[in-house]
Amino acid sequence: MEGKAHRHPNYVVVGIILIVLTILEVAVIGLPLPQLPFLIGFAVAKGMLILLYFMHLKFDARVYAVLFAYPWPLALLLVGILIWLYFGSWT
Amino acid sequence: MASHHPTAGVEISVDSRKLGVWVFLASEVIFFAALITSYLVLHNRVTSGPTAHEALTLTIPTINTMILLVSSVAMVLALAYLRDGNRRASIAWLLTTAWLGICFLILKAVEYNHHLHEGLTPSVNVFGSAYYTVTGFHAAHVAAGVIWILSVALGLRRRISPQNDVLVETVGLYWHFVDLVWVAIFMVVYLMR
Numbered sequence: 001m002e003g004k005a006h007r008h009p010n011y012v013v014v015g016i017i018l019i020v021l022t023i024l025e026v027a028v029i030g031l032p033l034p035q036l037p038f039l040i041g042f043a044v045a046k047g048m049l050i051l052l053y054f055m056h057l058k059f060d061a062r063v064y065a066v067l068f069a070y071p072w073p074l075a076l077l078l079v080g081i082l083i084w085l086y087f088g089s090w091t
Numbered sequence: 092m093a094s095h096h097p098t099a100g101v102e103i104s105v106d107s108r109k110l111g112v113w114v115f116l117a118s119e120v121i122f123f124a125a126l127i128t129s130y131l132v133l134h135n136r137v138t139s140g141p142t143a144h145e146a147l148t149l150t151i152p153t154i155n156t157m158i159l160l161v162s163s164v165a166m167v168l169a170l171a172y173l174r175d176g177n178r179r180a181s182i183a184w185l186l187t188t189a190w191l192g193i194c195f196l197i198l199k200a201v202e203y204n205h206h207l208h209e210g211l212t213p214s215v216n217v218f219g220s221a222y223y224t225v226t227g228f229h230a231a232h233v234a235a236g237v238i239w240i241l242s243v244a245l246g247l248r249r250r251i252s253p254q255n256d257v258l259v260e261t262v263g264l265y266w267h268f269v270d271l272v273w274v275a276i277f278m279v280v281y282l283m284r
Binding site: 018036040051086 | 105110113114116120124125129131132133156157160161163164166167169194263267270271274275277278282
């Protein structure tokens with residue numbers, strides 16, 4: 001596995017972006033908008049920043065990313081089954 | 092602090108300890124997915140007692156979110172400084188991370204105390220059970236992380252060197268994952284209430 005030469009990301013800037021996203025996430029609660037897409041979007045953006053830059057998946061060996069990605073389809077299946085069991089349908 | 096990554100231009104080896112932590116974190120994904128989904132399907136089925144909308148406020152959880160995000164920056168700086176050979180700065184950032192984790196736990200205890208005085212107990216209704224289970228397991232992970240960070244920073248400080256940075260990197264992976272889980276809990280439990 002060949003590593004690419006790269007510089008440290010500016011971790012403080014990544015942290016500031018995460019805090020700004022959190023402020024926007026809280027601010028959107030008071031707005032007359034459909035909130036769910038915004039909340040999911042902000043949470044996914046924050047999660048990706050943490051995974052890629054703080055956990056170094058953007059720079060590390062690909063095997064770690066593959067290992068971490070592996071349970072996500074199972075987790076989504078679990079979520080679907082639980083929702084189906086409790087609500088009896090997908091809607 | 093020099094800005095080049097130590098693996099720049101060289102082959103990246105797969106460290107077995109790091110691999111083990113990633114496998115552990117992968118299993119934790121399933122664990123927290125089950126907990127958070129259980130909360131999602133149960134929290135609205137309240138027939139008596141406080142509901143999520145009545146009981147939960149945003150102030151302490153928002154401050155706790157900021158604390159965990161800043162602690163993640165401190166954690167990643169600890170690793171960066173260690174790789175640059177500045178062991179003292181690395182230990183200082185590790186201790187900062189642990190301190191922020193303790194602040195998170197103190198605020199969590201304050202929040203729980205407020206809930207208990209308002210009548211939201213783990214047994215009051217299905218929302219109470221689900222709420223304390225999800226946030227309690229997360230808080231337990233934070234507590235374990237603080238102990239792990241302190242053991243790396245204090246107990247093992249003589250062994251940590253730029254050549255042995257995997258000790259800091261593995262505890263960092265765990266800590267960032269705890270932060271990642273809180274991002275999901277903050278959205279599902281507090282913002283979607």
